[in-house]
Amino acid sequence: MNVYSFYEPLDEFSKIHQDQKTLIEIWKKSWRYYGWNPIIYGINECKLSEDYQSVYDACKKLPTVNIKKYELYCFLRWLYMGEVGGWYADTDMINYGFTPMECREKTATTSVALHCASIHCSKNGYKKIINEFKKLNENDPRHAMAKNKKHFSDMLILESIRDIDIKLDIQKEYVNKICRYAKVVHYPLGVLSNGKTRTETVLEDERTKIFI
Numbered sequence: 001m002n003v004y005s006f007y008e009p010l011d012e013f014s015k016i017h018q019d020q021k022t023l024i025e026i027w028k029k030s031w032r033y034y035g036w037n038p039i040i041y042g043i044n045e046c047k048l049s050e051d052y053q054s055v056y057d058a059c060k061k062l063p064t065v066n067i068k069k070y071e072l073y074c075f076l077r078w079l080y081m082g083e084v085g086g087w088y089a090d091t092d093m094i095n096y097g098f099t100p101m102e103c104r105e106k107t108a109t110t111s112v113a114l115h116c117a118s119i120h121c122s123k124n125g126y127k128k129i130i131n132e133f134k135k136l137n138e139n140d141p142r143h144a145m146a147k148n149k150k151h152f153s154d155m156l157i158l159e160s161i162r163d164i165d166i167k168l169d170i171q172k173e174y175v176n177k178i179c180r181y182a183k184v185v186h187y188p189l190g191v192l193s194n195g196k197t198r199t200e201t202v203l204e205d206e207r208t209k210i211f212i
Helices: 011-033 052-059 068-075 079-082 123-134 154-159 177-181 197-202
Strands: 001-008 035-042 085-087 093-095 119-121 145-147 149-151 171-173 184-186
Touching: 001 011, 001 079, 011 035, 011 093, 011 197, 052 068, 052 123, 068 079, 068 085, 068 154, 079 085, 079 123, 123 154, 171 177
Parallel strands: 001 035, 001 085, 171 184
Antiparallel strands: 085 119, 093 184, 145 149
């Protein structure tokens, strides 16, 4: 069974590009070890969608506190999932025991929501998310306030979607080694304040040695 993830290098993140490349290889190995077929795609695949231009036009106007291109790519990444359907897991979500699960037309999450989780949607399920993106404008209430300005992200839109059929709750956010019992561990860049790279932190988990 396929599991997909998006990656497109940005010049603004060149300092962590090599670490990200290494992390992607670890991500592939972790998912492959537990029976999945991991696939990385980029912005060129997203451009195959007939909705590309409409999502691009809507989302490029939205205010953000992050690098504009980064946030735009976060919205656009879902376009390819609307073409293929199935499981999606960011490259900072390492698999420690989650085996392939057939969900067909159901919407599923390894957490309790669709944001910051490995998720499953049918093509139509992803299309519904994409349609929400197409309707966005800066007056949409699904935003956060940061640095005294509005901030929009795809995560905030995914958080607002409550129509979820299966909540597995097998995933934990990385905080420290207490996460070692979770079947999926999320290693977001923002939580790593220990001076180590994400790759170094992932390698600290003894379970990583099983598939490296």
